[in-house]
Amino acid sequence: MEIILKEDIIGLGFKNEIVNVKPGYGRNYLIPTGKGIIATAQAKKILAENLKQQARKLEAIKAEAQKKADALKDVTVEIAVKVSANGVAYGSVGAAHVANALAEKGIEVDRKIVTMKDVKKVGDFVALVHYHKDVIVEVPVKVVAENAEELAAEAKARKQEAAAKKAADEAETLEEMGVAEEPKAE
Numbered sequence: 001m002e003i004i005l006k007e008d009i010i011g012l013g014f015k016n017e018i019v020n021v022k023p024g025y026g027r028n029y030l031i032p033t034g035k036g037i038i039a040t041a042q043a044k045k046i047l048a049e050n051l052k053q054q055a056r057k058l059e060a061i062k063a064e065a066q067k068k069a070d071a072l073k074d075v076t077v078e079i080a081v082k083v084s085a086n087g088v089a090y091g092s093v094g095a096a097h098v099a100n101a102l103a104e105k106g107i108e109v110d111r112k113i114v115t116m117k118d119v120k121k122v123g124d125f126v127a128l129v130h131y132h133k134d135v136i137v138e139v140p141v142k143v144v145a146e147n148a149e150e151l152a153a154e155a156k157a158r159k160q161e162a163a164a165k166k167a168a169d170e171a172e173t174l175e176e177m178g179v180a181e182e183p184k185a186e
Helices: 023-030 041-053 055-071 095-104 148-177
Strands: 002-005 018-020 036-038 077-081 088-093 119-121 123-132 135-145
Touching (some): 077 088, 077 095, 095 135
Parallel strands (some): 077 135
Antiparallel strands (some): 123 135
């Protein structure tokens, strides 16, 4: 079923595009909510005429989107999350977190135009910001451990504890074997 979209729908298409969708999706969601209309021959002619008349407006919209994209050019987002000892985050980091982090930096971005797979571990990732169908910006996202110092101290304590236990076990084994350590001559 061909549908003319009346607004941008991430993952499907952009405003004034003709897309093929399953009939149930078109009849039960897109058309009743006003997000699309059936692409009849007459509707396609009207769309072509409207696009011709709106060419200047579309260029202005694209220029505005490009200006917003340039503001994001050298921006890196760092998000701190609570992490377990093996580097897995409690919860996940997604598009909403990226949008909130950008808002804290003074760049207002609607979370609906940000796409990113949910991240559940520490590392470097990429989020995409879709300002316009021709203007998509990649924003580097660095997920870091909120409690990194605690985790490092805990790991160090575990290593020391393991080393002390190993030394105690070795001493106990030598004692059981009847081997006494000889004092070192200096």
